[in-house]
Amino acid sequence: MAVNGSIEVKNLSKTFKKGNVKAVRDVSFSVKEGEFFAFLGPNGAGKSTTVQILTTLINATGGEAAVAGHDVIREPEKVRRYIGVALQETGVDPDLTGRELIELQANIFGFSKDRAKERAVELLEIVQLTEAAERRIGNYSGGMRRRLDLALTLVNEPKILFLDEPTTGLDPSNRMAIWKELQRLNEEKGTTIFLTTQYLEEADSLAHRISIINHGEIVATGTPKELKAQIGSDLVTLRFISDGDSEAAEGILKHQMGASEVIRQSEKLTVYVKDGAKQLLEIVRILDGEGIEIETVNLSSPTLDDIFLKITNDQEVETHGE
C-alpha cells in the first residue's frame, strides 16, 4: 500500500498540568499529501506543542490526530517511520563532526556502513556543509547547525517533514538557503511539509496554506492570497494631535471604508487597505476636506501583530455588529 503523506487533526487539545496551561485548544486542520503547510503564530501560541503531539513526543489531552495515515497515539512507531523532525534546540555531542553525526543517524535508521557514508556525502552537499564536514559541531555557527539539523531530518527520505521554527535567529542568507532547500524537497520529491514560524514573510513565501494560531487556537486559515485579501495588503497608519481628532477621523473613515477596516488605538488609527498608495491619498483628501489635521501618515506592509489586531477586530465587529 502506498504511504499516505497526509496529516489529519481533529479537535486536538493539550492542557499541561503544570500551571494548568491550555497550550492547544480544540484545533482541527488537515494537510494533504505533498502540501506545504505553515502554522504561523507568536511566542507561546502552541506551535511547538502541536508539533510534539504530531511527532509522537507527547500525548494530547483531547481529540485525535493521524499522520501518514496512522494514529499518533495508537501507532506511534508507524508514524515515526514516515516522518522527519527538526525541533528547536536538539542536544547532540559537540565533539562529533557533521559527517559523523549524519552517519550515526543513518545507522540508527538501519543503513549499512557504506550506504550511511554515501548518504552523509549526499546530504552534506545538499545543505552546503561539504567543506565543514570534518569540523566538530561544537564549532559550527547557528546557521550551520540549522542546516545540519535539516540534513539529519532528511536521512530516511521522510514522506512528511516537521520543522519547528527552522529559521529563527538565522541571518538572511542562511534563511534563504533553508527556504530554497525546503521548496526543492516539496516540489521535486513531493514531501509534505509542516512548518511553524513566527515570520509572516516566511509563511507567505513558502506555504500553500497557512493557519494562524494564537493562544492555542486557530484564528484563520487560507492560502497566503486569501489571508492577504482578508487582511488587506497594505496598512495606512495615521497619527493625530489629539484623541478627539482621532475619534472624529475614525467615524468618517469607518463610514467610507467599512467598520472592520479601521482600528483606533487612542490618537493612532490603522486602516487596512488593498491599494496602499492610491488609498493613502484618498484618506488624506477625505480628512483634509473635513478639516481634520493629521500629524503623521505612514504606509507599510502588515506585520504579524497587525494581522492579529485585524482578525480580533473582525471577530468583534462580527459579534457586536458595530
Ligand SMILES: Nc1ncnc2c1ncn2[C@@H]1O[C@H](COP(=O)(O)OP(=O)(O)OP(=O)(O)O)[C@@H](O)[C@H]1O
Ligand atoms: N512542558 C510544559 N509545561 C507547562 N507548560 C508548557 C509546557 N510546554 C509548553 N508550555 C506552555 O504552553 C504554551 C504553548 O507553548 P508552545 O511552546 O507550544 O508555544 P510556541 O507557539 O511553540 O512558542 P515559541 O514560538 O516560543 O516556541 C505556552 O504558554 C507555554 O508556556
